[in-house]
Amino acid sequence: MTGSPALSSRIAELEAELAELRAEQAREADGAMLKVLLDDIEKRHAVERRLHRAEEWLHLAEEAGRVSAYTFDFATGTLDWSPSTLALYGFPLDEQPTLGRWLAAIHPADRPAVQAIADHALQHHGDVDHRFRIVGPGGWRWIEDRGRIVRNEDGSAARLVGINIDVTELVELERRASLDGERLRLALAAGRNACWDWDLVTNQVTWDQQLGVLAGVADFGGDFDSFWALVHDEDKPRVRAALDRALATGSDYRVEFRMVREDGSIRWTFTQAKVVQDADGKPVRLVGIDSDITETKLAHLALNESRLFLVSVLGASPDCIKVIEPDGTISFMNSNGQLLMDIADFEAIRGKRWVDLWPAEAAPLLEHALSEAVAGRRSRFDAACPTAAGTPKWWDVSVAPITAEDGTVERILSISRDVTDRKDADDQLQLLNAELHHRIKNTLATVQALARATLRSHSDPAQFEAAFSSRLESLGKTYGLLRSGPQAATLSELVEAELGPFGGRSDALAIGGPEVLLSSNAAVSVGMILHELTTNASKYGALASPGGKLAVDWTIEDGNVALSWREHCGDPVAPAAPASDGGFGSKLIDRLTRQLDGKVTRVWSDDGLSLTCRFRQSAD
Template identity: 30%
Template structure:
């Protein structure tokens, strides 16, 4: 027997000489086990351990001797008087020069009251009338049940042993349906489920934590929608041995979709910005070449046309634009004539593809400028009608610009950049056809193009 001072009630110390298979007990430990005499053989000690905990404790002690420096065990003992007590056992391992365990030195404490309070307490006032603080088990249960993340626990066979309500909801199956089943059995539609299974096996083997693992797939919760989860896996250890693993799961589907939308918008913005810069450079070069004498006002007016179309696109979040709204954006200086000398005729809510809007806006701007300088809007008698209509199958849009009652019309003697904007450039951009008719009674222009590429 150890000659030690056991000053803590319900506790005692021991030394276990591994090679000699001999266990030395302190007086306090003898009292904790309710013994009157002590058998120092290890087997005699195991005989006092509750039968349901005996094999587990043997394995844990063997694993401690094999690789640990410190240890902690929790088990039940069966006293000679028939009472079952819960014991907490903590200690350290002493090894020889070769690294073999020669002695386990530990202290055991009777924690029965703590365990029973945690598992069977009512949560009401204590015997002294004060409020009892929540026990560890109650705290853990509250965290597990009400955590804003999914939590799952598996054994070494990767079978669920516990799952919180939120993770069960993510999977679309009741909690009880998970117990005893592997992720592959429950969720075969998860992307690369075999790879996920391999990852879990690696964690069991290595004992390493894996954080921020992204997994995606389809579950019974939403069988028609691909979902994304960020998962943090960590091993569960007992006496230095990995006995299972757990995971914390966050549903990041909406975050992932939002990021994909942002990435797509940034890509589209980059693409459109390059196109716009190229268009501006082309306009500046052509304007300087064809209209050097009034470059700044002409160039500025063309940029304003682009800006007006850009504003419409931004307002529509780069979606398709209503034809009439696009036309009106290019007629700001003659807006007071709309309904009198300018007529807009066409079916309501006909949309122009966003990709076509800017080129079409520049063409309308150029036509408006020419009408104000030389055409139907240059005097008080001229009239302008702009019509639009869809083809019978709804796949093409035609816009017709018709001027009447203005000055005498004659074909241009030279082809300038304006003709390019309303002709070849527009045809190339829209994949359509343009026509210009300089009949003496008035200028007529039309474009017809597919609404989808």
């Protein structure tokens, strides 16, 4: 390998000295002096060989790492560059560089600072270590210039020996790293995040400035105990368990806990970290990030408290409250609603269409209510729907939209109130009104029948008045027995009370049966049945015919009563069987009998009605 000019010159000088010493050997007889000189020459040759090896190593370094060498001789003022240095600056390989030529290649913005450093090194013989830009073959390049002073034996500066290193890629990486680091710091600060590093070997904890802001600590102690003092006492067991698990298994460390600041305020933080292990799998570091989640946590706690309050309110409601998605499927039902609907497990109906849970005849009402809610309007309707167990029920249903802040409909709220009792009461009221109207007509008809029967048997006005008043009084006693009350009545009392007003025709009546005590409710129903039969008989049947006869008897077995009503009209009155068309009276008798868990059978003939009514003795 060819050396530098300075090195070649030095070798030539040494060879000349060696030739001179050999000449002196011929002239000098003193062999001892020659030996000393020869030893000195051998030492110099060893130094030269080492210089050759150093030069070879320098060339290898130049080729591998873009390292270029240079020297500046203070005595001669000459600048000596290696070929790689000339190539780095884009100079011809045969050019002898100068300080002026070198400075001209430096970026104008960096040139004044480089000029000052060079002047100081030349005047004060100081080392140099700086970075600047040059205009190289491929454009601007960054150079790291490092030079050291080589001194003579007397301590004076002999040469400045240095290297230029092309650090363009390194500067770019540093620039990118700086930008990335700044972006990371900004991102962490914006997201209220902070980094930390725990050395498990030394127990030293390093954390960034943002973590100090989060913890409210101006001077962090720098070890685990300093961190541990910030953890809320109630959260320490959870944090310790998460740490132990991560260090024992090498898994990620994740935990939420509260930090207690020096001023007593509390911040919630979410920590996640990676475990770093050595070659033997032993944890040596824990590197992580802390996120300030105080606002999120407080909002979550408030939302959870609100949710629990809402659930408790909905649970206390006696109504069936449902949340329906815009597609018509059910996503929520309160606990009382599930009880009302006999639903043991809500998951069995979650996601099902609300309409499908109703009878087909109610579907139009529901579809209309859903379309109104999707359009942002409220609606209300009544409809019948059995429970999941098949129990018939009537519901008062209100449907309303649940809107977002922008007014769009997100979900639909349905509140169904069980109005079965009210519906039954309305039906009962309508029945009672109809019955009252019917009873008034029957009463008038009965009075009219009593008047006709009395006139037939008493032509004298005075006798008619006495007999007619007696029968009206008896009729009033019958209504007194039919009044609902706590006292029970016997079946014979009810029969006699109804037929008593017709007692003037004792030959036409045949009454008999065992003593049967009816409950108050059963007595009312049976009395009304007897009243309907008596009214019809007095208007159209045996009691309306001069030769008619009526037989009423009953039996009882195991608490079940069989009441027999048989009419023989003699000369029929027209129409013979007006109730056979299923009029109100017949329907009332059937309904009252069903209330007693009973059954009615009728046989109509030209001679009159034969009826058997079977029912329970007690209807309480």
